[in-house]
Amino acid sequence: MNRRSFLTAAAGFAAVAFNPDVLYAASAGVGDWTLGVADVEADLAPQALRRVHGRAPADLAGKLYRNGPAKFHRPGGSVSHWFDGDGLMRRYAIDDGQVSLSARFVDTAKRRADTAADAVVTPGFGTPGSKRASVGGADDVNAANISVMMAGSELWALWEAGSPIVMDPDTLETRGPKTLRPDLKGMPFLAHPRVDPDGTVWNLGVAGRRAVVWRLGADGALQSADVINLPRASYLHDFTATARHLVLVLQPWIHDRLVTPIVNGYSWRPEAGTQILVIDKADLSRRRVFETDPFFFFHMGDAWEETDGTIRFDICTSPDPKFAVEGARAMVEGRKPVLTASPDLRLISLHPDGRTRIERAGLAAEFPKADPRFAGLARTKTAALGYGPGDNPFHQTVDVRDWKRDRVDSFDFGPRHLLEEMVFVPRPGGSAEFDGWLVGTGINLDARATELHVFDARRVAAGPVCSWRADVALPISLHGIFKEA
């Protein structure tokens, strides 16, 4: 072997050993759940979905918007974390039993830079990025890939460390980052705003031990933005609210190092326990801190307050941040995440005397959703997605936990489905909790296609009342909303 061919062979070996794309391709035969993290190359023009099961409820009409990462791999270098793919906004328009699906990537500065470089050069939550990236502020790295909200007539694609990105709710054309006031440009805006029944939107933006508390009107206009101090620099992906209080769960996964990627700057410190900060909505300086056992979490349900002042909320907890650190990395490399345990649905009670109580639902589940008409008010039900026993990091069951009756209604799609979050849609004219439908999507692995499912929210175990199928499989999205017609 001459010197030249030796170098070529060595370079090839290095590429196979260290290029995640090669690992990804090599794993394709292992489990086809990797369809859930496959790349989408182009926007999807409107296509009609085909009804494959049941009959559509006559009075279900509106748009399901769902957002999530959908472009992970590029020839010159790929993301190294599921949360760093480019946000793809999906729009399922339901009308008169017909469903039309369209999808467009959020046209972010990050996506433009990565497309121009033919490589993921932009740093992210778990992706280091390259020196070729030109980053001036948070919105240059904003992937706009976690969730979505309506703000008046605007559709906002949400990330968590930068601005909302405004899109047209019909054409899904991107209009650009939202600046709610000139001096608030580029401020972080979490992906999980809480909406009062009157439409008032509460949200946070977190930067270390400080946070901005956003309050918007139902029309999306800014009402206030106040900066508060936090007891610790926890990773805060979600928070919750009662009618009177904001509830911030400060897990012991604490940002203590200014490094990239961001995820590497957090330390897991179970000995510090979990702090729960309760803040008066009317006076943000009035606050109380509860202490409880250490746990990791991403998502919470809406909170409420009993007449004696006890605050309750549901939350999906894990023993540690292993999924955020390693699991979501493994997924985009085509490896099944190896976790300590799946997330566990729990109900936390904060008592006026300072005690906290954690009640387990006995249900491994994520993506908790409640009836939005009861946001901040007493309620009994939580919808969530459960796991199957198979070799698949995604979800295969739809579960509704009734906290009052202490029971779970469940429907298992089986191991050939990868499910996405279910959102509740009220039945027109109805007012009782969960009088309406759960509407959600997923991938049917045998059909290699995305499907839309509608359940009667009070009879989930009976299975979907109607399902439709697209011609394509879009990768698993994270969060959605339903905008009623």
Place this chain on the structure above:
Amino acid sequence: MKRLPRLLLAGLLALAPLAVAARSNDGSLTVSFDGVSKREGVVLVALFDSKAAYDANTGPVRTLDLPASGGNFAVTLAGLPPGVYAVKSFHDRDMNGKMNFNALGMPLEPYGFSNNARAPFGPPPWRRAAFEVKSGGNSQTIRLR
């Protein structure tokens, strides 16, 4: 909103009075700017000749304020002793003489450093922004963002 101490890039470009260069010299530096999207305000520029001055934001060897003419423009600084330098600059859109930050300490006005050096959580260190000025002509292109 309550104004709070600025964390990120705090006091990045507190421009000190022009320091008089006492040494004789034969270097010149042409600094070109691009990315100036708005024809408003001025671009403030500070040139430092030591890590200590750069880190402390004091005693720049030259300061300039250039009308923001939009698009690309350049300025030449003549009469520099050969040596190692770094440039800090920002687009002072509202011409208040200082860089504006939001309440969480993030920049509200476009900025840039020599070598187009960037750092994720604040101004880049001297070693990344520093460059050599040799006898004769030298150039830097800074993209403000």
